[in-house]
Amino acid sequence: MIYTITFSPSIDYIPFVENFKIAELNRASDVRYFAGGKGINISRVLTSMTVNTTALGFIGGFTGAFIENALTNNHVRNDFIKIAEPTRINVKIKSDVETDLNGPTPYLTEEELDILKIQLANKIQREDWLIISGSIPMSIPNSFFEYISNLCEEKQAKWVLDTSGPRLVTLLPFRPYMIKPNEDELAELVGQKSEELHEIVTVSKKIVAAGVALVIVSLGGAGAVCVTDELQLHVEAPQGKVINTVGAGDSVVAGVVAQLAQGNRMEDAIKYGIAAGSATAFHEDLCTKEQVEQLLDHVIVSDI
Numbered sequence: 001m002i003y004t005i006t007f008s009p010s011i012d013y014i015p016f017v018e019n020f021k022i023a024e025l026n027r028a029s030d031v032r033y034f035a036g037g038k039g040i041n042i043s044r045v046l047t048s049m050t051v052n053t054t055a056l057g058f059i060g061g062f063t064g065a066f067i068e069n070a071l072t073n074n075h076v077r078n079d080f081i082k083i084a085e086p087t088r089i090n091v092k093i094k095s096d097v098e099t100d101l102n103g104p105t106p107y108l109t110e111e112e113l114d115i116l117k118i119q120l121a122n123k124i125q126r127e128d129w130l131i132i133s134g135s136i137p138m139s140i141p142n143s144f145f146e147y148i149s150n151l152c153e154e155k156q157a158k159w160v161l162d163t164s165g166p167r168l169v170t171l172l173p174f175r176p177y178m179i180k181p182n183e184d185e186l187a188e189l190v191g192q193k194s195e196e197l198h199e200i201v202t203v204s205k206k207i208v209a210a211g212v213a214l215v216i217v218s219l220g221g222a223g224a225v226c227v228t229d230e231l232q233l234h235v236e237a238p239q240g241k242v243i244n245t246v247g248a249g250d251s252v253v254a255g256v257v258a259q260l261a262q263g264n265r266m267e268d269a270i271k272y273g274i275a276a277g278s279a280t281a282f283h284e285d286l287c288t289k290e291q292v293e294q295l296l297d298h299v300i301v302s303d304i
């Protein structure tokens with residue numbers, strides 16, 4: 001089973017606005033509402049790949065109810081903990097360029113986190129995967145991640161961390177199996193921008209040496225760099241018309257973990273992940289298995 005945790009889910013509200021202008025009345029020609037948040041996106045993609053997954057995390061209010069219904073109606077297994085604070089709405093304005101406005105994360109109490117800990121202790125079994133993805137509320141102490149790390153070690157499960165901001169660097173000592181920063185997140189993590197592929201490899205190798213087994217740096221249209229202690233690969237993304245990149249990074253994580261969890265080779269897993277990211281970028285909603293598989297032959301993997 002692949003569990004995902006989304007501490008701060010969202011309804012992704014996507015208005016399409018021609019010539020969006022700030023400080024003026026803009027009218028949307030069309031709108032979409034998606035159950036979002038990074039872990040939820042990953043569980044949605046895994047479900048469409050027919051991989052066993054359960055979405056965990058915290059939801060509240062009418063927005064939380066929308067997310068739970070949307071997932072359940074689409075057969076995405078979920079077991080959220082209910083909190084009083086309404087789940088946020090993230091606005092993604094699509095115009096000539098995309099403008100994002102993500103809401104704040106909820107305040108989670110110690111009691112609420114304890115419920116999650118008990119849930120995880122009861123659910124996680126040998127060879128399961130746990131993906132913690134998206135913003136981490138300030139109210140969650142680092143000791144929670146120590147708990148996760150110890151639990152996964154004890155149960156012989158793997159955990160993945162995909163988050164951004166200053167928090168990420170403080171969590172690497174808990175040795176997640178995998179991280180997937182994009183270029184900006186990597187720069188924030190290591191305190192320097194890497195322009196060339198070999199520079200990305202150099203800083204990623206340092207993260208691997210510090211105990212993270214797999215570092216995937218996604219590079220938008222340029223694909224990704226994948227580094228472990230044994231290999232360093234550039235994975236070129238297929239060419240295509242970009243429609244909506246919301247959830248593209250989450251699709252990479254879903255694709256890679258789906259393949260690794262099935263025992264497939266790292267090279268094949270990263271190839272599948274990039275095909276998934278691009279399939280999402282080339283469609284309005286998150287990718288389907290068929291869309292991913294159509295792109296697989298157009299993903300080129302080479303040694304750096």
Ligand SMILES: Nc1ncnc2c1ncn2[C@@H]1O[C@H](COP(=O)(O)OP(=O)(O)O)[C@@H](O)[C@H]1O
Pocket residue numbers: 181182183218219220221222223224237238239240242245247248249250252273274275276277278281
């Ligand atoms: N312009 C593009 N053309 C093809 N694939 C893309 C494009 N933009 C994003 N992708 C796909 O989405 C993946 C994740 O994109 P990226 O922007 O790096 O991540 P994030 O969404 O986490 O910021 C890429 O590795 C690639 O597979």
Ligand SMILES: O=P(O)(O)OC[C@H]1O[C@](O)(COP(=O)(O)O)[C@@H](O)[C@@H]1O
Pocket residue numbers: 008010012036037038039041090102133134135164245246247248249250251
């Ligand atoms: O938790 P965060 O970092 O605020 O991000 C949440 C947002 O990220 C998304 O999961 C999209 O992420 P990516 O485009 O990076 O894959 C949206 O669904 C959601 O609005």
